[in-house]
Amino acid sequence: MSSSPTERPAEAALVEVAMPQMGISVAEGTIVEWRKRPGDWVEADEPICDVSTDKVDVEIPAPTAGRLARILVEPGETVAVGAVLAVLDGAARPGQAHPQESPPPVAAEPPAPELDRSGFYSPVVRRIAAEHGVELERVEGHGVGGRVRKADLLAFIEHPEPEPTPEREPALEPAPERAAAASPAAEPAELLGPSHREPMSPMRRQIARHMVASRRGAAHCTTVVEVDFSRVVARRRELREAMARRGVNLTYLAFVAAETVAALARHPVLNASVEGEEIVYHEDVNLGIAVALEDGLIVPVIRQAQRLSLEGLAAAIGDLATRAREKRLHPDEVRGGTFTITNPGQFGAVLATPIINQPQVAILDLEAVVKRPVVVEREGEDSIAIRPLSYLCMSWDHRALDGAEAARFLGGIKHGLEQAD
Amino acid sequence: MRLSDASAVGDATVALDRGLLTRGDRVQLLRLMEMMRAAEERGLALYKQGKVPGSFYDGRGEEAISVGAAFALGPRDRLCILHRDLGAHFVRGVTPDRYLANYMGRAGGVTGGKDGNMHFGDRALGCVGMVSMLPDMAPVANGIALAFKMRGEPRVALTFFGEGSTANGQWHEAMNFAGIHRLPVVFVLENNRFAYSTPNQLEFAVDPVERASGYGFPGVGVDGNDVEAVFTATAAAAERAREGGGPTLIGCETMRMHGHGAHDDMSYVPAALREEWERRDPIDGYAARLVAELGFEESEVSDVRAEVRSYVAECAERALASPPPEPEVAGEGVFAERWQPLGDGAAPWSRWAETGADGARRAA
Amino acid sequence: MAELTYLEAISDALRTEMRRDDSVFCLGEDIGAFGGAFKVTAGLAEEFGADRVLDAPLAENAIIGAATGAAIEGMRPVCEMQFADFVACGFDQLVNVAAKLHYRQGVAVPMVVRLPSGGGFSGGPFHSQNPEAWFLQAPGLKVLAPATAADAKGLLASAIRDPNPVCFLEHKGLYRHVRGEVPEGEYTVPIGKARVAREGAELTVVAYGSAVHLALAAAEQLGEEIEVLDLRSLCPLDREAILASARKTGKVLIAHEATRACGAGAEVAALIGEEAFEDLDAPIRRLTAPDVPIPFSPPLEQAVLPQLEQMKEACRELLAY
Numbered sequence A: 001m002s003s004s005p006t007e008r009p010a011e012a013a014l015v016e017v018a019m020p021q022m023g024i025s026v027a028e029g030t031i032v033e034w035r036k037r038p039g040d041w042v043e044a045d046e047p048i049c050d051v052s053t054d055k056v057d058v059e060i061p062a063p064t065a066g067r068l069a070r071i072l073v074e075p076g077e078t079v080a081v082g083a084v085l086a087v088l089d090g091a092a093r094p095g096q097a098h099p100q101e102s103p104p105p106v107a108a109e110p111p112a113p114e115l116d117r118s119g120f121y122s123p124v125v126r127r128i129a130a131e132h133g134v135e136l137e138r139v140e141g142h143g144v145g146g147r148v149r150k151a152d153l154l155a156f157i158e159h160p161e162p163e164p165t166p167e168r169e170p171a172l173e174p175a176p177e178r179a180a181a182a183s184p185a186a187e188p189a190e191l192l193g194p195s196h197r198e199p200m201s202p203m204r205r206q207i208a209r210h211m212v213a214s215r216r217g218a219a220h221c222t223t224v225v226e227v228d229f230s231r232v233v234a235r236r237r238e239l240r241e242a243m244a245r246r247g248v249n250l251t252y253l254a255f256v257a258a259e260t261v262a263a264l265a266r267h268p269v270l271n272a273s274v275e276g277e278e279i280v281y282h283e284d285v286n287l288g289i290a291v292a293l294e295d296g297l298i299v300p301v302i303r304q305a306q307r308l309s310l311e312g313l314a315a316a317i318g319d320l321a322t323r324a325r326e327k328r329l330h331p332d333e334v335r336g337g338t339f340t341i342t343n344p345g346q347f348g349a350v351l352a353t354p355i356i357n358q359p360q361v362a363i364l365d366l367e368a369v370v371k372r373p374v375v376v377e378r379e380g381e382d383s384i385a386i387r388p389l390s391y392l393c394m395s396w397d398h399r400a401l402d403g404a405e406a407a408r409f410l411g412g413i414k415h416g417l418e419q420a421d
Numbered sequence B: 001m002r003l004s005d006a007s008a009v010g011d012a013t014v015a016l017d018r019g020l021l022t023r024g025d026r027v028q029l030l031r032l033m034e035m036m037r038a039a040e041e042r043g044l045a046l047y048k049q050g051k052v053p054g055s056f057y058d059g060r061g062e063e064a065i066s067v068g069a070a071f072a073l074g075p076r077d078r079l080c081i082l083h084r085d086l087g088a089h090f091v092r093g094v095t096p097d098r099y100l101a102n103y104m105g106r107a108g109g110v111t112g113g114k115d116g117n118m119h120f121g122d123r124a125l126g127c128v129g130m131v132s133m134l135p136d137m138a139p140v141a142n143g144i145a146l147a148f149k150m151r152g153e154p155r156v157a158l159t160f161f162g163e164g165s166t167a168n169g170q171w172h173e174a175m176n177f178a179g180i181h182r183l184p185v186v187f188v189l190e191n192n193r194f195a196y197s198t199p200n201q202l203e204f205a206v207d208p209v210e211r212a213s214g215y216g217f218p219g220v221g222v223d224g225n226d227v228e229a230v231f232t233a234t235a236a237a238a239e240r241a242r243e244g245g246g247p248t249l250i251g252c253e254t255m256r257m258h259g260h261g262a263h264d265d266m267s268y269v270p271a272a273l274r275e276e277w278e279r280r281d282p283i284d285g286y287a288a289r290l291v292a293e294l295g296f297e298e299s300e301v302s303d304v305r306a307e308v309r310s311y312v313a314e315c316a317e318r319a320l321a322s323p324p325p326e327p328e329v330a331g332e333g334v335f336a337e338r339w340q341p342l343g344d345g346a347a348p349w350s351r352w353a354e355t356g357a358d359g360a361r362r363a364a
Numbered sequence C: 001m002a003e004l005t006y007l008e009a010i011s012d013a014l015r016t017e018m019r020r021d022d023s024v025f026c027l028g029e030d031i032g033a034f035g036g037a038f039k040v041t042a043g044l045a046e047e048f049g050a051d052r053v054l055d056a057p058l059a060e061n062a063i064i065g066a067a068t069g070a071a072i073e074g075m076r077p078v079c080e081m082q083f084a085d086f087v088a089c090g091f092d093q094l095v096n097v098a099a100k101l102h103y104r105q106g107v108a109v110p111m112v113v114r115l116p117s118g119g120g121f122s123g124g125p126f127h128s129q130n131p132e133a134w135f136l137q138a139p140g141l142k143v144l145a146p147a148t149a150a151d152a153k154g155l156l157a158s159a160i161r162d163p164n165p166v167c168f169l170e171h172k173g174l175y176r177h178v179r180g181e182v183p184e185g186e187y188t189v190p191i192g193k194a195r196v197a198r199e200g201a202e203l204t205v206v207a208y209g210s211a212v213h214l215a216l217a218a219a220e221q222l223g224e225e226i227e228v229l230d231l232r233s234l235c236p237l238d239r240e241a242i243l244a245s246a247r248k249t250g251k252v253l254i255a256h257e258a259t260r261a262c263g264a265g266a267e268v269a270a271l272i273g274e275e276a277f278e279d280l281d282a283p284i285r286r287l288t289a290p291d292v293p294i295p296f297s298p299p300l301e302q303a304v305l306p307q308l309e310q311m312k313e314a315c316r317e318l319l320a321y
Helices: A123-132 A150-158 A202-217 A230-245 A252-266 A310-325 A403-418 B023-048 B063-071 B086-092 B096-103 B137-151 B163-167 B169-181 B208-215 B227-242 B271-278 B282-292 B298-321 B327-331 B350-354 B359-363 C006-020 C044-048 C060-072 C084-105 C132-136 C149-161 C210-222 C239-249 C264-275 C298-304 C308-320
Strands: A014-018 A028-034 A047-052 A057-061 A066-071 A078-080 A084-089 A220-228 A272-275 A278-281 A287-289 A291-293 A296-298 A339-342 A362-366 A370-378 A381-397 B078-081 B127-129 B157-162 B185-191 B219-223 B248-253 C002-005 C024-028 C053-055 C076-080 C112-117 C142-144 C166-171 C179-182 C195-198 C203-207 C226-230 C233-235 C252-259 C285-289
Touching: A047 A084, A123 A150, A202 A296, A220 A403, A230 A252, A230 A310, A230 A381, A230 A403, A252 A287, A252 A310, A252 A339, A252 A362, A252 A403, A287 A310, A291 A310, A381 A403, B023 B063, B023 B086, B023 B096, B023 B227, B023 B282, B023 B298, B063 B078, B063 B086, B063 B157, B063 B185, B063 B227, B063 B282, B078 B086, B078 B137, B086 B096, B086 B127, B096 B298, B127 B137, B127 C084, B137 B157, B137 B169, B137 B185, B137 C060, B137 C084, B157 B163, B163 B169, B163 B185, B163 B208, B169 B185, B169 B208, B169 C060, B185 B208, B185 B227, B208 B219, B208 B248, B219 B227, B227 B248, B227 B282, B282 B298, C002 C006, C002 C149, C006 C024, C006 C044, C006 C149, C006 C166, C006 C179, C024 C060, C044 C053, C060 C076, C060 C084, C076 C149, C084 C112, C084 C132, C084 C166, C112 C149, C132 C142, C132 C166, C132 C233, C132 C252, C132 C264, C142 C149, C149 C166, C149 C179, C195 C210, C203 C210, C203 C239, C203 C308, C210 C226, C210 C252, C210 C308, C226 C239, C239 C252, C239 C264, C252 C264, C252 C308, C264 C285, C285 C308
Parallel strands: A287 A339, A339 A362, B078 B127, B078 B157, B157 B185, B185 B248, B219 B248, C024 C053, C024 C076, C076 C112, C112 C166, C142 C166, C203 C226, C203 C252, C252 C285
Antiparallel strands: A014 A084, A028 A047, A028 A078, A047 A057, A066 A084, A220 A381, A272 A278, A291 A296, A362 A381, A370 A381, C002 C179, C142 C233, C195 C226
16 A cells, blocks of 8 residues: 555545434434445435434435545444444545555444343342342443443442432433333233234334333323314314415314414423423424324424414424425424424324323324214203314323413313314 | 173073973963953953053954963063063063053053053063064064173073064164074064054065065964964074074964954954954964863863953952052153163973073073 | 373273173174274274174164163163264164163163264265254253263263163264373263363353363453353253353353254253343353254355354353343
8 A cells, every 4th residue: 555645535534424313302323224335436415324213214415525434333233323424535536446445344244233221130130139239220331232230230239339419319300211122021922822023113112212211201191171173173164275275284283283382382381391300491382293104103393383374384284294204304303392292183093191202391182073962051051062072182291380280271272272263 | 790790591402392382381371372362351341441541452363472482482581572462471470460550550550650551561570661663672682682692691582573563674674683693583473464454465565474584594484373383483493593593583374353452443354354363263273272182171271261261350450459650650760770680581381490490590 | 191082082981891891892883893984993893802893784773772682681782873863763762762661661771872973074964963952852861972082981981881871972073183181991970960161250151062162262262251161961961060150150151063943052041041040140142053954065064063253252242241
């Protein structure tokens, strides 16, 4: 190899390709596939690899034209957001031999992704911990994935750390995420009948972890109100055609979103997040709309929803849902939400207790609008009428607010929907 | 153990010219055959009464073979007895109660409940129990004979097998090995016409007795329903073996008068064939001959037969009184703690008695 | 002490035991004047005569059956299968007759079936197998698999003196490649006792036969606290030694050249799982041949038989766990 500096890429010309942040909850991503090999020439913005996160699968475009110098994360590996995935040599020119070209990697078995094993305790570790009364959360693990090994525990017993300060104690912050697979003992196979086993997709795994962490970390309560949608049905009938001509599909969800945004302005604690022992109030309503996908769920975010009209909200919901299903969302569009609405009602559900999308404080659930007989009072007389009704179910975090506030918030939405004009 | 430590065995050469069987021997032959018949009838009855688990096999019509062949052997000879050969067990000294208890899976059975039906052999009487795979005992009899030969002991190993077994590769392996090493072994072939339902013509193209010459030793055909013919052929083969003459295959022509097991109605057997062999019943035939040719009184013969039947009935009562085995026995005895020699069996032939209870040993 | 190869140690055991006891004799194909396919019995026919080093026809059931009969009558036969693979042809006599005689009727069958086993030299699917697991499912048979020259001698002598049928697996790859100090004269090693081939505190490799040497080499090269437990006897299994080592280290790798499913290693893993679960600090792992026949071509055979690098990798993974 020549030592001529002209043939060596200057360090300054090396460009790192990093794992992007793909959503507010996303802490890591998994390389699905490398489209380029070390030594390959890549154009700027040319996809060089595919990454899967809990929310979206994305192609990573090259940040600059150049030659792919090194791949640092192999397919199947999961790394934290911000981790360097590869290095591009931006000083190289097309056709030029790569001075550091390494032989193409042999088709080695990709190493298994390193799972977080900090919450897994082996039988011997559990036994010794029980015998010595050790809280395993306090033991630092040095095994694979941060696992507490027998040796770590024995060392801890020999030299226990100082008593934890009280500040660390309160369980206000979410407990460390445990492996989502911490499932009860499996059923005997002979009773289950034929079955097959598949690994969770990265998205499934992330949802699982995220949801379990939310259940552990937040003090979930669910409040339900019944809403008469008669006015909404009427308004929708009036507005629908005109909006459709403008390419906007007006749904019940849009009405609910609009009333929710309005209610959030009146109840800022619901447009907030809990961080430790503080509540962070967000000025903008970044409204997350849960969209069911074939293999999971994604929550694209309508930014500054408080600035949008009913039609603007309807248009934004339609656009985000379409692109979510086509996996065409930009990573920025799935992060930064401050409140989430989910809409299983579109599939006929009538009641649910959703799990809060952390670190938000509440999630509103719109159920199916169905005609039911109701007692209506008109001029002092009770009578039975048929009305399109639905339930709004909201799970909220008792750490941030109490039941009265939740009820008032929901009551405001209910009122708005029933008086829609 | 050194060879000199092994109990040496003397010359038990038998003169085969004439006067082999005394009047007492003949009573014994009749008695043992009748004992086999009566015990198997009793066993079949117990089977039908639900007292015998599993299945039931007998050797009806073949009594002359096992009794005649085993009768020729000395106490220190060894036998691998098959499932149509109950008479051989009785010759060696097994009593009908132990046979019936074995069938019923009782603690008093020969195997104590560990194995069933005819899969037994009383080691104390110099017998090695058969296994279901056939003719697996032929290579084993070879090995016993090989030990005798290596130690220079004038002893004989004998095994039975049916003509069905001769189709199996192990039969060839055993005959070939015995021929090569000129082992002191007697092979008693019972051609009872059917391997389960398969008739002779579908079992072999060349009579197995003829095949013996291909292995370098004689094949002798005898009437398997004539107990004295089987006895004489076996005595001659045993003497030849003791003298270093090597193996003999004795082909006994007979007929299995019951199904393969009690579950087999023998519908495949032509009626005429059955009737023909009914007329040649080995026990009735021998009883008649004892009276007609050998100077026995009619009453003498019928008394012997009646006496043994009542003995078998008593034995059946004893067998029924035998307790079931304790369940923990199931886990015992997989491995041996030490090797022990097989015991010596009864040898009721007067010739052996003449040389004492253990003539062979005394002759040493 | 004399330094002998594994093969010489086996010959030495045969010679010593034949001198000690007239009832010991050898039986097998081409083992007489020719000395056997691997020359294990070379010189024995000259010393003891053709009657005690018996050339048998090519008939494994006849050989094992004859050994069974002779053993019943108090001889101490040692059968040689030319290759362990061929024991399949004598399987019936071994598992149906010899293995069960004592259980069924108290008849002891003191015999040895020598099984030259193992691959690594392009023997192909019929000259490379490690059939020990076949016999572990036949109660009544003892199964031995020595790894060292001294154990080969001592265990074979014990097998000959044992009153039961014993399957003696001698790995062909060790025949001339493994040598060591072997006590001269009469020497026995107890059946059913494992041997700590190397002491360590962090990880136990349970192995037998050729895998012991892979484990020792890996431990040496990694320089870690790895304990290597050489089982020596697969039936009876030294449960106490296995559990003691598993309890000590909390991490167990089980290695054998035989195929994986229901192999001896599976039994060891189950034993530890049942008896030492609360002492485990890592999943029990196995390094074995995959469940395929042993292929012929060198790259294919290497892909199937456990290799040193795989042993090191497996150790590293468990150590890091």
